[in-house]
Amino acid sequence: MFASGLKPTMDSFNTVLRFLTNQKTTIGYGVMAIATIGSERIFSLFSFQCPCNTQQNFAYGMTYLLGPALVLLTIGLFLSTSLWRLYTGCCLNPMKLCPRGNCIGCISILLRVLVGALVPPIMWLSVALLNGTFYECAVSGLEDKVIVDLFCKHRNNTCKEELAKVPCKTSNLPVAETTELLLMLKAQSQILGWVIIITSVLAGLIGTCYKNCRSQVSYLQLTFWKVYMQKEKDKFDSFAEDYATRLAERNMKSFFENQDPEAFPFPNHTAWEQISSVYTFSNSEQYYSTLQKYVEGPNRDYSSDKTPLQMEHSLE
Template sequence: MSHFDLQEKQRKDPSIRESTCTEMERFQTILKIATKQSNFGFGLVALLTAGGEQIFSSVAFKCPCNELSFIYGLVFLVVPALALLLLGFTLSKKTWKLTTGLCHQKSKLCKWRNLKSMAMSVFQISACALVAPTTWTAVALLHGGYYECAMTGANFSSYRQDVCRGVNAEAKCQTELQKFPCEKAGNGREEVLRHLRAQSQILGWLLIASIMISNLLLICVARCTSPISYLQLKFWREYAEEENDLMNAYTNKHAKELAERNLKSFFSQTAPANMLTPCNQDWEKISSLYKFSTKDHYYSTLHKYVENKHESESCIRMVSIRTLDSRSSSLGILENDVHGLAWINQVRQKNLL
């Protein structure tokens, strides 16, 4: 069924449209929960990756049982994990927030504060992107099929001697080791494959344990070095989530209004209505990286921009007109601006000197 046929059916039958909208709302709700709750999101990614590995191994994986077994097994073990890693980097919003316009900000990158924030962001992006590939590798090692195929095809005489040691017909085992995953019985096949499967599962559990220990240590270090308390950190995260949601809503609304204004002006051939839109510098300021500091208490780059812009406008609201003659300047000021008066007095004193 094509997209247009589906639209026609939805137009004729409102119940289909309502059911489709309901399913989309459910999916968006689940996706929103997964993105907000990082632990739930990571668990969902790990679960989907584990299920995908099981399906992939049962459907696509067929060990060739020849000299290509070693490369074949390693490819199925490593390449999907690498693809998932690249996909994790690609789907991360932080990746594109970090890299967009990077070539035009070389002078800012040289600052130690910016380099530190960038390194921290890269580390956070990498930690999130590693969830799926490490899950794939761990589940694949626990399953043991890829490892068995790869190691039976390893053409290393010392390794073959070690694997076939103590097996009946040891010499035949060494020469026909690559055929073991495809054979049914004989030549100590079950004993060798059991040994390889045990090695694979040990590596899998070691990988899982190392990931959990590393995760715990990193969380402990991050919490111990946090410049703010637990409740303020929780508030900061809530603020960041709400700001992100509202930013998306405001962006969509403003883009829609701007598009409607331009289209209305085009089709009616009239002058467009006045509409304020942030300039490039404003977008650049709120899109830069931000690291929390206890000195200013800003919770985001947007928060910092709004507060600083308000303060600068209140301080620079001073001179509206400046005219020059041969010796002095006559200055027009806003009388209710204290900062402007102070600045004018300084200028007058300099001119008198």
């Protein structure tokens, strides 16, 4: 009776788990957005202190506005598996970037990597501009005549001299003018933020439409391809951990027992090179990854390396 009551609960749990797994990209972007908003608020409240002088406002404000965006872009590129699969070994063999002269495939992969890495910086810029704190500090320190005339039009010369102090509310201007200037700065910042958001959304929509329009496979097959690639990655990680553990145990046993190591099948260097290349789909080949192409290929080489890193040591 207990088991029969537990079954609906387990089914519900599996349904929720399956939903979360299928929506992990959306959930990831949601978590990223929440983290971005939280980080921006922390910077604004506890770290950012506008110097409120003409010499430092612009540099200080732009550093807080663009600095985190550059860091997020760098982290996004650093964490990109596709980038490292494409780039690893290119110093020794530059042809890896454009195998068989396929430079278009290389460029498309780099564009996908760049677009993916741009998501966090765009989120940061959008949130920071919508808040307006960094923009207010940066723009108020500009001495460009066009900028100064824009804010101090129909005002006395004191406005031009005190504009840099407006973000700190320490200027000698009347309270009403200070409030009005702050509202103008915040309005410009928020407009720029919405421009970035709208432009990014439209660019993403147009890019997705173009990509699907140019797709060589149907929507359902493309969905299957994405599912397969994720499953292959998960299985590869699992097999890699298992085989690495077994190889380590075999080497430890050989060392401590002072005896020859047991035979251990291991892919050779050429096999690793072939499955590590980035795969581009072709109608003439019914494969979904370089690993499947290698396994089903007629000219595959299953000879095992006696020392797995022999080739690597010879290159050093």
